Amino acid sequence: MQTKLLRPSEEPAAIEEAGALLRAGEVVGIPTETVYGLAADALNPQAVKRIFEAKGRPQDNPLIVHIADLSMVREIATEFPPEAQKLADAFWPGPLTIILPKQDKIPMVTSGGLNTVGIRFPVHPMAQAIIRAAGVPLAAPSANISGRPSTTTAQHVMEDLHGKIAAVVDGGPCSVGVESTVVSLCGERPRLLRPGGISLEQLQSVLGEVDVDRALKEKIDDSEKVSAPGMKYRHYAPKAPVTVVFGTPEASAQYIAQRLGQHTGVLCFDDCAQLFCGKAVVETFGPSDDEAQQAREVFDALRRFDDTDCTEIFAQCPPSRGIGLAVANRIKKAAGFHVIDLTEEQA
Ligand code: TXA
Ligand code: MG
Numbered sequence: 539m540q541t542k543l544l545r546p547s548e549e550p551a552a553i554e555e556a557g558a559l560l561r562a563g564e565v566v567g568i569p570t571e572t573v574y575g576l577a578a579d580a581l582n583p584q585a586v587k588r589i590f591e592a593k594g595r596p597q598d599n600p601l602i603v604h605i606a607d608l609s610m611v612r613e614i615a616t617e618f619p620p621e622a623q624k625l626a627d628a629f630w631p632g633p634l635t636i637i638l639p640k641q642d643k644i645p646m647v648t649s650g651g652l653n654t655v656g657i658r659f660p661v662h663p664m665a666q667a668i669i670r671a672a673g674v675p676l677a678a679p680s681a682n683i684s685g686r687p688s689t690t691t692a693q694h695v696m697e698d699l700h701g702k703i704a705a706v707v708d709g710g711p712c713s714v715g716v717e718s719t720v721v722s723l724c725g726e727r728p729r730l731l732r733p734g735g736i737s738l739e740q741l742q743s744v745l746g747e748v749d750v751d752r753a754l755k756e757k758i759d760d761s762e763k764v765s766a767p768g769m770k771y772r773h774y775a776p777k778a779p780v781t782v783v784f785g786t787p788e789a790s791a792q793y794i795a796q797r798l799g800q801h802t803g804v805l806c807f808d809d810c811a812q813l814f815c816g817k818a819v820v821e822t823f824g825p826s827d828d829e830a831q832q833a834r835e836v837f838d839a840l841r842r843f844d845d846t847d848c849t850e851i852f853a854q855c856p857p858s859r860g861i862g863l864a865v866a867n868r869i870k871k872a873a874g875f876h877v878i879d880l881t882e883e884q885a
Pocket of ligand 1: 570572573575576600601602633635637649652655656658678679680681716717718720731732765
């Protein structure tokens, strides 16, 4: 299959073409504000199966269903509790996914066999236009081969999925850069299942107390039952093994500088790069004091290591506040939670 690159900025009919492909049960890579999505008609089990095949995704990992209008919620979820309304008022459209009990109309293949469904209303105008052109809610996981870093440009999507899907819509680089925050409203209390573009502090400002899923903090065994099945898989990983060095930028840079070999990769803040230049394979992901920029760059930087000959990677990591919690989570997951915590060693 030839994968067509569609450019709505040059060709307005591109959105209509993407919509027609989606209605016909094809899989299309689409831009959103977080990362690129691998979209198909969420109500068509055959189309959704194609997403799993293209990505090589485990069948028990549910997909997020994307809407372009609040009224679409009614055909997807059986209820929309007051907490959901509050979250929607504050953060939709935007990088937040809300888990609710699902309607029978949503096929089990979409929800990974669960009775719940993740719903997201993206703010990216092209994502909204494509959903409207398709006329149906779109199931879309991140548009990467399962286990690889998520994609934040149409070129990344082509790298991973060329020949496996009908088309990719080029909407330029993603403005948030890490995936949506996933919050479940199916238990007694709201629970954060995945940190993302909306921070935990923002959720708390609307909901009060929010439980934080244990999968955010530690490695979960493959056989264990977890709230967000996606959290148990090794993820976002370059080919070389990653070690996270957690601490102040100065302390982590110093620790890494003492351990450089010829084939060592270093994922570091812009302002620490000069320490490693010429001595290691260096990829930067933004200034140490700008977590929003780190979010935009982290997946691209992780991907770049695969074009190098490094055999091990040390990574710096931001503190777990604001969107830094999401950035730190992605880097720790890329490392399989192999973390050297310098703050603990000092204590
Ligand atoms: O920003 C995003 O959320 C992107 C864009 C394309 O919208 N999508 C995305 O999808 O990141 P994906 O499939 O790569 O990640 C979805 C995460 C997984 O960890 C999955 O297990 C969890 O959300 N999830 C989805 N539906 C769920 C459900 N019903 N219950 C619990 N977790 C769910
Ligand atoms: Mg993903």
